[in-house]
Amino acid sequence: MHSQIVGRHAESKKLQSNILQISQEAKAMKAKYDDVIDATVGMLHHEEGNVFKYQVVENLLHHLSDAEIYHYAPVRGTKAYSEGTFDWVFGKHSELIKKHFHYSVIPTTGGSGAISNTFYNFNDSGQKVLLPNHYWTPYENFAFEAGIKLETFLMYDDDNNFNVADFRDKAVRLANEQKRLCVLLNDPCNNPTGLCMTNEDWREVVGILNQIAKTEVPVILIQDIAYIDYQEKEADVSRDAFLAYLDLDPAILAVVIFSGSKTFSLYGFRIGAQIGLSKTKEIVDHFIRVGDYSVRGRFSSVSQPGMSIIGKIFSDKNYMAQFQGELVEARQILKDRGGLFVAEAKKQGLAILPYLGGFFISIETQNKNIFQDLVNEHVFVIPMEGLIRIAVSSLNRKDIPRLVTILKKHI
Numbered sequence: 001m002h003s004q005i006v007g008r009h010a011e012s013k014k015l016q017s018n019i020l021q022i023s024q025e026a027k028a029m030k031a032k033y034d035d036v037i038d039a040t041v042g043m044l045h046h047e048e049g050n051v052f053k054y055q056v057v058e059n060l061l062h063h064l065s066d067a068e069i070y071h072y073a074p075v076r077g078t079k080a081y082s083e084g085t086f087d088w089v090f091g092k093h094s095e096l097i098k099k100h101f102h103y104s105v106i107p108t109t110g111g112s113g114a115i116s117n118t119f120y121n122f123n124d125s126g127q128k129v130l131l132p133n134h135y136w137t138p139y140e141n142f143a144f145e146a147g148i149k150l151e152t153f154l155m156y157d158d159d160n161n162f163n164v165a166d167f168r169d170k171a172v173r174l175a176n177e178q179k180r181l182c183v184l185l186n187d188p189c190n191n192p193t194g195l196c197m198t199n200e201d202w203r204e205v206v207g208i209l210n211q212i213a214k215t216e217v218p219v220i221l222i223q224d225i226a227y228i229d230y231q232e233k234e235a236d237v238s239r240d241a242f243l244a245y246l247d248l249d250p251a252i253l254a255v256v257i258f259s260g261s262k263t264f265s266l267y268g269f270r271i272g273a274q275i276g277l278s279k280t281k282e283i284v285d286h287f288i289r290v291g292d293y294s295v296r297g298r299f300s301s302v303s304q305p306g307m308s309i310i311g312k313i314f315s316d317k318n319y320m321a322q323f324q325g326e327l328v329e330a331r332q333i334l335k336d337r338g339g340l341f342v343a344e345a346k347k348q349g350l351a352i353l354p355y356l357g358g359f360f361i362s363i364e365t366q367n368k369n370i371f372q373d374l375v376n377e378h379v380f381v382i383p384m385e386g387l388i389r390i391a392v393s394s395l396n397r398k399d400i401p402r403l404v405t406i407l408k409k410h411i
């Protein structure tokens, strides 16, 4: 009876965020025992267990003026933030992308706000968004809030490469059924698997979307690049996959999701952006119209301190140089940990999904009781459909050999 207090559409809502809950359990056990391994947290940590803070961010944070902290942030963002974000995301290809596309940057409450807004505005009610079968589970929450559903294709082929064939089949089928197609790819450094699609994969994806767009079906490509700055590749080549965008059909809208949480370790500030791109001006005008409205209608505006700090880094050569230097250090931490995990897994004969960078490594498993088996050994990971996710971002190198031994025992 009392459940009628909520609107009908909200009756079945129940947050089952196993990620946050498991992290809490891990923390509680850590307070009691000192052999606990917590591989749940998707925030970059130092070996000593403290969060990786960028010193340039830290210094700016403590020297912001009142206006840079307390005032409302502009809905469309400051020029330093919005233009800076665009240039950062597309890097050395930024001018080329500007030459070929109309675009707009809409600041959002983290990458989460950007995905949520995009799901909401670019799908019809009940429509399905296509994404790989391994995905960051909050996408389900964003979808439910938007009144839409998710449909998956197989992420991997038999050789553990990106499964272009299954992507093609499912995309074509969904486009035929719905007469609309919205695709979400979290790349590079996929959460949870660590997959990085190749430039050729991207060319294939764009080719398939172009064919669909030619049939007068509206096509929206969402690329969630939350972990783009943590690839194993050099920063300079990490943006080359965007060159595939140059071939996008003019009828397609691409929405790139930027996360200030990951790039700047500003997890608590809730800052990110939706970058809309199309070769057709009218499409970008629609992106701006609905995007601006939803920012105001859903969260009003974003974190002013977050925008101030990022805007300053993007518009000052010295801050930028310092940030880029620190980012090399952050990437090295992940590279060392990821490399050690991969080597140790090989040594101990533990099969893992190919790790190509980012915060996570995944291992396929048939063990339905894997989570509890590992907790009994004081190990916390995130269990997902058919696999477990290990956050190398928060591991400690000295724990890795023992972790691999325990995983091997129960997988």
Ligand SMILES: Cc1ncc(COP(=O)(O)O)c(C=O)c1O
Residues within 6 Å of the ligand: 042, 109, 110, 111, 112, 113, 136, 186, 191, 224, 226, 258, 259, 260, 261, 262, 267, 271, 272
């Ligand atoms: C794949 C992926 N996309 C987007 C986000 C969004 O993060 P935020 O909202 O903190 O920017 C996350 C955060 O964990 C993520 O893992």
